[in-house]
Amino acid sequence: MAVPIIIDCDPGHDDALAIMLAAGDPAVDLLAITTVAGNQTLEKTTLNARRVCTVAGIAGVPVAAGCDRPLRGPQLVAADVHGESGLDGPEFPEPTVPVAAEHAVDLIHRILAEHPEPVTLVPTAPLTNIALLLTRYPEDAARIREIVLMGGSTERGNRTPAAEFNIYADPEAADIVFRSGVPITMCGLNVTHQALATPGVLARFAALDSELGRICHALMTFFASTYRELWGFESPPVHDPVAVARVLDPKIVRCVDANVVVELHGEYTRGATVVDPHGYLDRPVNAQVAVALDQELFWSRLLDAVTALGARRGAAG
Ligand code: RIB
Ligand code: CA
Numbered sequence: 001m002a003v004p005i006i007i008d009c010d011p012g013h014d015d016a017l018a019i020m021l022a023a024g025d026p027a028v029d030l031l032a033i034t035t036v037a038g039n040q041t042l043e044k045t046t047l048n049a050r051r052v053c054t055v056a057g058i059a060g061v062p063v064a065a066g067c068d069r070p071l072r073g074p075q076l077v078a079a080d081v082h083g084e085s086g087l088d089g090p091e092f093p094e095p096t097v098p099v100a101a102e103h104a105v106d107l108i109h110r111i112l113a114e115h116p117e118p119v120t121l122v123p124t125a126p127l128t129n130i131a132l133l134l135t136r137y138p139e140d141a142a143r144i145r146e147i148v149l150m151g152g153s154t155e156r157g158n159r160t161p162a163a164e165f166n167i168y169a170d171p172e173a174a175d176i177v178f179r180s181g182v183p184i185t186m187c188g189l190n191v192t193h194q195a196l197a198t199p200g201v202l203a204r205f206a207a208l209d210s211e212l213g214r215i216c217h218a219l220m221t222f223f224a225s226t227y228r229e230l231w232g233f234e235s236p237p238v239h240d241p242v243a244v245a246r247v248l249d250p251k252i253v254r255c256v257d258a259n260v261v262v263e264l265h266g267e268y269t270r271g272a273t274v275v276d277p278h279g280y281l282d283r284p285v286n287a288q289v290a291v292a293l294d295q296e297l298f299w300s301r302l303l304d305a306v307t308a309l310g311a312r313r314g315a316a317g
Contacts, residue, residue, distance in 0.1 A: 004120065006119060007019060008034045008124070009045070009123075010125035010126065012039040013219045014238045015039070015052075015124050016219055017302060018124050018240035022244045023056060023061065024056075024307075026308075031115065033049050034107060035066060036129045037069055038076075039081070042065055052087075056309045064099065066105055066132075070126060070170035089219050105133045112143040112144065118142075118144060119145060120144070123149045126173060127170055127176075131170070148185040148247050149166075150192060151186065152167050152188040162271070162272035164189050164273070167262060178262055181286075184287040185243075185246055185255060186260055186289050190290075191242060194292070196236065196238075196295075197238050208306060208307060211310065212313065213307075223238070245301060248301060253292070254291055255288035258275050259275075262274075277289065
């Protein structure tokens with residue numbers, strides 16, 4: 001039975017692949033895509049979500065825009081990583097997928113109320129929308145099956161020495177989510193850095209010989225250029241689809257139980273996820289933390305999803 005999910009994202013090259021994995025794999029039922037400010041402004045991340053749905057032929061999945069700034073502090077963007085558009089690299093046609101009139105938080109609230117079973121939320125961006133949902137509609141916590149998020153790290157950060165971008169962009173929101181009591185799985189940099197789009201992976205996308213395969217190839221080629229320039233990576237880590245992969249099949253992403261708390265006040269560590277699998281802080285387990293990725297299973301599921309979307313699009317004419 002397909003797991004019902006909502007992706008909350010900030011496309012973003014890796015968000016784009018996460019959307020395609022969720023839409024193309026039969027193990028999940030993508031109920032909605034919501035957007036938030038993060039990699040780029042809300043206007044750009046929302047346009048990019050519509051662009052991805054258009055080129056991937058994802059129809060009938062509502063796209064709703066959410067929060068345009070964090071709960072506290074300035075809005076950050078990552079133009080150095082994702083470009084001025086937030087999805088630099090490929091050329092995109094004008095989107096044919098509309099943006100919903102509802103605010104993202106209200107759309108998630110309505111779906112949670114109407115769906116016959118609890119829904120899994122898959123945030124791959126700053127957690128502002130999710131925190132606002134849990135604050136505005138606390139009763140929704142019981143209607144969420146689990147939150148499987150890309151964010152944080154058991155090791156070091158990528159926006160500061162201690163903090164990963166999605167958490168650092170809105171630490172107060174992340175703190176609300178990790179304290180919510182909702183079952184959480186955290187896919188941090190320590191595991192997403194195992195999802196490297198190597199030249200061999202890129203060759204497999206090129207070998208799909210499809211328009212969507214070429215778009216994925218162009219996305220990861222751009223991503224590789226900024227990761228090489230900024231951090232000297234040989235190949236870029238494709239973060240966000242790892243969270244979706246965990247929902248598709250937990251065997252793809254191995255996790256350990258831990259307490260996770262978000263540092264809000266450290267002069268040099270604000271936005272860090274302090275991960276405590278050994279109980280040093282004597283705090284209750286509140287998350288499953290991803291530690292290992294089955295890379296072959298991961299990439300083959302993503303390639304299969306892109307193939308399926310391309311075939312569906314071809315059949316639709
Ligand atoms: O730190 C990586 C995360 O920040 C990913 O979700 C990427 O898309 C950016 O949002
Ligand atoms: Ca993202």
